[in-house]
Amino acid sequence: MGQQRSLAKAFGCARVVFNDALAARQEAFRAGCKISDSELSKRLTKAKRAPERVWLGEVSSVVLQQALADLNAAYRNFFGSVTGKRKGAKVAPPRFRSRKDNRQSIRFTKNARFAVTSGRKLWLPKIGDVAVRWSRELPSDPSSVTIIKDAAGRYFASFVVQVHDQLLPVSDSEVGIDLGLTTFAVLSNGKTIENPRFLRRAERKLRMAQQALSRKEKGSKNRAKVRVKVAKAHAKVADTRRDWAHKHSTQTIRDNQAVFVEDLCVKGLARTRLAKSVHDGGWGMFTRMLQEKAARCGRTFGKVDRWFPSTQMCSFCGALGGKKPLSVRAWTCACGTVHDRDLNAAKNILAAGRAESLNACGGTVSPAA
Numbered sequence: 484m485g486q487q488r489s490l491a492k493a494f495g496c497a498r499v500v501f502n503d504a505l506a507a508r509q510e511a512f513r514a515g516c517k518i519s520d521s522e523l524s525k526r527l528t529k530a531k532r533a534p535e536r537v538w539l540g541e542v543s544s545v546v547l548q549q550a551l552a553d554l555n556a557a558y559r560n561f562f563g564s565v566t567g568k569r570k571g572a573k574v575a576p577p578r579f580r581s582r583k584d585n586r587q588s589i590r591f592t593k594n595a596r597f598a599v600t601s602g603r604k605l606w607l608p609k610i611g612d613v614a615v616r617w618s619r620e621l622p623s624d625p626s627s628v629t630i631i632k633d634a635a636g637r638y639f640a641s642f643v644v645q646v647h648d649q650l651l652p653v654s655d656s657e658v659g660i661d662l663g664l665t666t667f668a669v670l671s672n673g674k675t676i677e678n679p680r681f682l683r684r685a686e687r688k689l690r691m692a693q694q695a696l697s698r699k700e701k702g703s704k705n706r707a708k709v710r711v712k713v714a715k716a717h718a719k720v721a722d723t724r725r726d727w728a729h730k731h732s733t734q735t736i737r738d739n740q741a742v743f744v745e746d747l748c749v750k751g752l753a754r755t756r757l758a759k760s761v762h763d764g765g766w767g768m769f770t771r772m773l774q775e776k777a778a779r780c781g782r783t784f785g786k787v788d789r790w791f792p793s794t795q796m797c798s799f800c801g802a803l804g805g806k807k808p809l810s811v812r813a814w815t816c817a818c819g820t821v822h823d824r825d826l827n828a829a830k831n832i833l834a835a836g837r838a839e840s841l842n843a844c845g846g847t848v849s850p851a852a
Contacts, residue, residue, distance in 0.1 A: 486610055486611060486613060489609065489610045489611075490589075490610065490630065490632070490638070492538075492541060492542060493542045493543070493546050493589050493609075493610070493630075494587040494588070494589060494632065495582065496538070496539050496541070496542045496546065496547060497542075497546050497547060497549070497550040497589050498550075498580045498581075498582065498587070499536075499539070500527060500530075500539070500547045500550040500551065501550040501551075501553060501554055501580050502579050502580055503526075503527075503530065504523045504526075504527075504550070504551055504554050505554055505577055505578075505579060506579075507523065507526065508523075508554070508558070520551070520555055523551055523554075524548070524551060527539075527547060527548075527551065541609070542609055543591065543595050543607075543608040543609050545590075545591055545592055545594050545595035545608070546589045546590065546591065546595075549589070549590040549591075549592065550589075553590075554577060557576075557577035558576075558577060560574045561574050561575065561576045561577065585633065585634035585714070586631065586632070586633055586634065587631070587632045588629055588630065588631045588632070589629070589630050590627055590628070590629045590630075591607060591608070591627060591628050591629075591630075592626065592627045593626055593627065595607075595608050596608065597628055599621070599625075600612060603615065603617065605628070605640055607628075607630070613640075615640060621642060621644055622644055622645070622646050622647075623644045623645045623646070624644070625642035625643055625644050626643045626644070626645075627642070627643045628640055628641065628642050628643075629641040629643075633714070633718065634711075634714035634717075634718070635711060635714040635715040635717075635718040636711050636714070636715075637718070646779075648778075648779050648780070648781065649779060649780060650780060650781035651736075651737060651780045651781060651782070653740060654738065654739055654740040655740065656672070656738060656739045656740060657739055657740055657741040657742075657743075657783075657833060657836075657837065658670050658671050658672055658735070658738075658739045658741070658742055658743070658829075658833060659671040659743045659744075659787075659829045659830060659831070659832035659833025659834070659835075659836055660735075660742065660743065660744045660745075660829060660832065661745065661793065661825045661826075661828040661829040661832060662744065662745065662747065662764070662766050662769075662770075663678075663825055664678060664757065664760045664761070664764060665678065666678060666825060667679070667764060668731075668769075669823075669825035669826055669828070669829050670735075670829055671826070671829040671830045671832070671833040673826065676731055678764065679724075679727055680763060681720050681723050681724045681727070681763065682720055682724075682759065682762070682763040683760075683763060685716065685719070685720050688716060689713070689716050689717065689720075692709070692712055692713045692716050693713055695709050695712075696709045696710055696712075696713050724763075724765050724768075725765075725768065728765055728768050728769045728772055729772060731769070732769055732772035732773050732776055733772075733776060735773060736773060736776045736777055736780055736782050737780075739782070740782060740783065741782065741783035741784075741785070741836070741837075741840065742773055742777060742782065742783070742784050742785075743784075743785045743786070743787060743832050743833055743835070743836025743837070744770050744773065744785075744786055744787070744832065745786070745787050745789060745791070745793060745828075745832055746786040746787060746788060746789045747766055747770075747789060748789055749761065749766055749767045770786075783840060785836045785839055785840055787832050787835045787836055787839070788835075791831070791832075791835055792831075793827075793828040793829075793831040793832050793835070794807060794824060794827070794828045795807065796827075796831050797816040797817075797818060797820060797822065797827070798822070798827050798830035798831050798834070799816065799818060799820040800816060800817075800818040800820070802816060802817055802818065804816055804817075807824065811824060812824050812825075
């Protein structure tokens, strides 16, 4: 309990420093001037000496400096997104942190002199030796560690370490993957991965927990206890899905030299009537894992354009058979070939991925005259 109170104090101090710096930057913007990072650091030093902020000195100074660094990074990402220099989804400006946020975090760098003790505990300045359940051995000395408290009240230590690519032996197999809802994935080699439907299976338990939460009085201790139970139930579903995705993505990368998937618009699909099933499937997480592991293991990973007619095209003769509703699971091409909808799409994705790979390498894609 003592360490939990120390961590809560560190979370709170980092949050106050972040909010004070954000308020200062917003005030400077309204005044038409700019405040530098060094000026914010000087203001932090003065605040620690002020009577109303003297308690900031009870936590590691590195934690407070990293809160300022987080704010600076948030503004850099925001301005980079506005100017188009930052790729990906648009980034909103930083907002004030709340003590009621479900996720709290602090970061220690090497300047804080944190250490992993001989007893396999994590020593943190002004907190002490923290018992850790290690998920794996650290491959190298960490440059920083982030302590995270999630909505379920669990604490995590996330280390930044340097790792080297571990190349796998060359494989002769290449595969295209068609992702779906009825079956999670159909591979061009005929293998299928069933959809585990983790959220659907836990839906009854989640519904009962949510109903119990809705019956508790707002602001009461009983409501706070039940809220943690609801968060734990959701965390269990998310953790199970993530573990499942890690295992299947690792196996897919290990067995194949090249992996190609369709570049699905998951955000768009999540706004349809299939939203719950799309979120439950975790397509984005699975493809991201494939891409990251392929880069580390020396494999080829590629995405096929989302407008590529993988379902409409015959994988045998290349003829287009027109759009087909989801209820059509098999169809016959004019050439007489009978296709399974998903397997045919996976074969087309593999062919398109190979063509794109050859084109990127300067190969000839068009047929010879």
